[in-house]
Amino acid sequence: DGGITQSPKYLFRKEGQNVTLSCEQNLNHDAMYWYRQDPGQGLRLIYYSQIVNDFQKGDIAEGYSVSREKKESFPLTVTSAQKNPTAFYLCASSMGVTSRQPQHFGDGTRLSIL
Amino acid sequence: GQSLEQPSEVTAVEGAIVQINCTYQTSGFYGLSWYQQHDGGAPTFLSYNALDGLEETGRFSSFLSRSDSYGYLLLQELQMKDSASYFCATRENAGNMLTFGGGTRLMVKP
DSSP: OOOEEEEOSEEEEOTTOOEEEEEEEOSOOSEEEEEEEOTTOOEEEEEEEEETTEEEEOTTOTTEEEOOSBTTBOOEEEOTTOSOOOEEEEEEEESOTTSOOOOEEOOOEEEEEO | OEEEEOOSEEEEETTOOEEEEEEEEESSOOEEEEEEEOTTSOOEEEEEESSSEEEEETTEEEEEETTTTEEEEEEOSOOGGGOEEEEEEEEOSSSOOEEEOOOEEEEEEO
């Protein structure tokens, strides 16, 4: 079955540590996105990528980094510069960034501070 | 920039009809989407309106008035499984980047 897989489901970060969240899709989608969701809030865009080896900052990119070396993969690194990383992180993909196609979401990674 | 407003919470009984409103302020507008998210789960796409009027998909309908910067999601024949958060989201340009509202938590009671 085609879909988006995020791992791990739960992740704990120590002070000063970088952690990487995995996102893999087998939908053959060109565009991929990372969102952050805080309790009781909407989704805020961190980064997006339209094509391999290209990505753009979203509204809240500070303290995060991404890479897009393969079409299927769009990992997100939460760096030590992100002082309030505790949140629910959602990865999504769509057929194209210039398309009105819906975004398909993974099941998310819940990140907490130790 | 963009901002979207929706009620934080709505309660309705099983079998009833409920309307969730969304008003938006955007520098550009290409369409309004609706997503459903159960607690702790992945958002799933419900509907998209690019033009004024009503779009119907089964028990769910979505309406858009671009002149009023307003849309709504209508859920009919409510079921317990419809208890979830519902988010409206706008496209500001021809790209597919979305700006989400804060979400409306719908509680369906027996």
